[in-house]
Each structure stands twice: as C-alpha cells, then as structure tokens.
Amino acid sequence: MTQTAKESAKQLVRLLEKFPKERVKHLVSFKEAQLDRFRPVAGLETAGSSEQSKPSIAEIKDIINRTSGPLGLKKDLLKKVQEALPEEQFSETQIQEQIKSLNALMSDKYKNYYAVGDKLYKPAGNPVYYQRLNDEIEGKGKETIFTAMRTVVFGK
Template sequence: MTSQAIKDSAKQLLKIISKLPDERIKHLVSFKDSQTERFRRVAGLQPADKAERKASLEDIKDIINRTSGPLGLQKDLLKKVQATLPQDNLTEQSIQEQIRALTNIANNKYKKYYDVGDKLYKPAGNPTYYQRIVDEIEGKQKETFFSAMRTVLFGK
C-alpha cells in the first residue's frame, strides 16, 4: 500500500462526503465537516479556510511530540496524554471499506432494502403521530398547549 494510493483513496472519499446533505439539526460538531477535515489531511490537501483554522488534533500531537514539556506539563502526565491520543492508522483497504459504506448510506441502500411501509409510519391508532414530530422538529407547525393536552388525553 503506497502513500499515493492512500491519498487518492482519501480524495475519492472526500468527493463522496461532499455529496452528503447537510445535517438538518445543527450540532456542535458536524459529521460532514469533521470527516472532511480529517480526510483533507490524509489526502494532503490544505484546509478550506486557512484564516479561520483552529488547532487540529494533528497540531496538538505535533506540539506534544516536539517539546519535552509543553505548557509546563510533567513528563508522566505528558505520557498519559500521548497514550490517550487516537492514532490514525489508515490503509488503502480501510479507506475503500469506508468508501463502500458511505456510498451505501448516500444511496439509501438499506432504507430501500429494508422498506418499512405505511403500517409503521402511519399506525392505525394515531396516523399523524410521526408527521407531527417531524413538523415540530422542522418548525413547520407548532403545537399549542390545548392541542398537546388533546393529544395526551385522547391519543390523537
């Protein structure tokens, strides 16, 4: 496995990651952003916005490895920190496996293979249950206090 093959595989994986939709619910860390940053380093590409670049895990590892006692840390504490830092031991095969898995997710392979159907999405006892939850998450329709009480009391 050559270093160039790993870089090429990482570039291929970056193309698939870029096609993923943005997350609907914003979190502190986005899967898409974190994986893009991770595989940009593996592919040997520069970060997208160099001006706003924060210290990455690679930068922290580099600081710890270059100095004997960064930030006044004791040597035994420094060894503990080095032992807990995750190591990226990527091979071409492991990146290809990730490419296959991400392609399956992007193409909704398992959603199509394990099709659920309307019996689960719209149960007979409360057919609008899941649609109300999705509308609430997306902010389309707010449920009032009285409609919430009606739902609790009558189940619809």
C-alpha cells in the same frame, strides 16, 4: 502513504463534500468530522482552517509536545493522553472500504433493503404522530401550548 492511497483519499473527500448536511444540528457533524479526518490524508488543506474555532487533533498533540505541563497536568497523565490520541495510517483498501460504505449510505441502500411498512409509520393509535414530529423538526407546523396540552391529555 502511497500515491494510490492519496488518490483514493481525494476521491473520498470529493464524495464526502457531496454528502448532505444533517437536518438536526449536533455538537459534531459526521460530514465535517470525516472531512477533517481525510483531507490531510488526501494532501488537501482543511477548508476554513483560519476561521476554525476548535483546535484539531494535530494542534492538540503539538501543544502537548511543546509544553511540560499545560493546565497543571502531571507528566504521567500527559504521556497517557498523548498515547491515547489516535495515529491513523490508511491503506488504499481501507479507504476504498470507506468509499464503498459512504456510497451505500448516500444511495439509501439499507433504507431500501430494510423497508419499513406503513403500519410502523402510521400506527393505528396515533396515525399522525410521526408526521407531526417531522413537521416540528422541519419547522413547518409549530404547536401552541393548547395543542400540546391536547396531545398530552387526549394522546392525539
């Protein structure tokens, strides 16, 4: 890997560290997955590698290479798994494309370009529907069993 690609990867990692955390918890975080993917390319240590509970792809490959048949797997199946694991090689242009895409996401380029009108956010049949969902996600307003039943029965 060239030095310019490594510098671009460092720039991408700095940009990813500024990326906001996801409001809704998922099994895999976009931000963390991308940081784990590009830190080795940039030559940086993975943050919290000692406290990380899940093995990385590199550790899984190492385990597969060191053992003849982990967990009773057959050698031909192990070979298929090893061939299926990605070997990523990044060029400077590929990393610059990643940076450009991440900048577009962070600046809400597509949210602003494809602006959605008030008609969609506040439908005539139930104008507070999305606000109620947003409040529930953010933990602002909790519905009781009675208000939930009212919503189901009356639709509002």
